Amino acid sequence: MQKDAYTLIIEAIDAGIYRPGDRLVESELAERFGVSRTPVREALQRLETQAMLARDGRSLIVASLDHNQLAELYVVRAELEALAARLAARHATPEEVKVLNDMIAEDYAILDQPSTLARANRRFHKQLHLASHNRYLVQQLDMVHRSMALLATTSLAAEGRGSTALAEHQAIVDAIAAGDADAAGTALRAHISKAFETRLKLDARNHAVEAQVAAGAA
Template sequence: MTETTKNGDIGAELTAVEREPVVLHVHRELRRAILRGSIPAGTRMVETQLSSRLAVSRTPVREAISRLESEGLVLRQVNGGVIVAEVDKKLGEILVIRQALEGAAARLACENASDEELSQILRSCREAARLGPADGKTRSEHDRTFHLSIARASGSTRLLQLIEEFYEYSFSAVGIHPTAAESAQLQIHHLEVASALIQRDAEDAERIIRKHFDEVLRIANAHLGADGESGEMEE
């Protein structure tokens, strides 16, 4: 396992901060690069190099690395250095966690949500379906609305917080762009989940959520494998 990369290579695809809190930007950029493999496992996370590449001070880089450490994406060594962890299976692990959390949310939504909340979820899904192929930003917004609406409808504040946290590991966060056919299939799943919620069929809603995330993982693996080092996840 390589522990270093050439100084000019580390984080080559990172972009400098623009109009958002610096630490959030740095954290998102580093996480995306690690999950996409553009900062490979074993790479030393050198604060000076990263701060220079991102055009920020070392403080937000240090804070972002601490967040990455808590997420298991980087490892602190006995000598105090930090290296990127083996994350080949990390995305699959995260999607399994999301599958369980959102399956639970769907079950609770069937029990706790108002009729209006469930109707709104279905209306939103139908609206997204009517739009057909959409740009990445619009698609991502519809996807986030769908998943967090179910979490909110569950009535569990803690579950909502967890789902919001893990939603950060989404297609858009990793930089995967599904094909039109893949997006259409995922949208069909959204409609199927919404229909099960309307019928308050908890078992079917959870089953479809699980099927949905199985497909998300398949798509993610296909795109990351095809894109290789420069690979470009909204679900």
């Protein structure tokens, strides 16, 4: 099935082709994706209403998240994903649990590839959402994860975070397999909390480096 302009732009942002602050030009997008300008224009308008894009004068740029927005996003993500884990513990089929376990086992082979691991991480979380068997919750989590694409870096790039994250994934899946909704929700919350903590540390380190560079250039 051919992807529409909206999906193509979202995927390009998610893949880091377009990063926060990058300007999106209607004609260039139409040429890149091989579509006419009308669907691109409609997609850009839709992304602006969803706060994925922001105005910079007359131009549209990929939005960025400030500290407060980041904190708000992680709060919502933790609540919704914990609910997904709880529901998965009640409704996931044995086949779904096996797929989640297989994903974790396969991801250990890419621990030294943060960007690839980040994509695998998104697939894992999407599979977990689907295992909740609640379409409305999955829709809300899709919106949250679209906003996660506005983060320019992955917390999985932090030293040691990849293996720790996979161990956290395993704890979540073990609780789901056991049918323990409370344990699944708790494990998921702990996972998101650790991811947020790691991201804050990475951002603080990056800001410190930027400040040093700016001071050196002054």
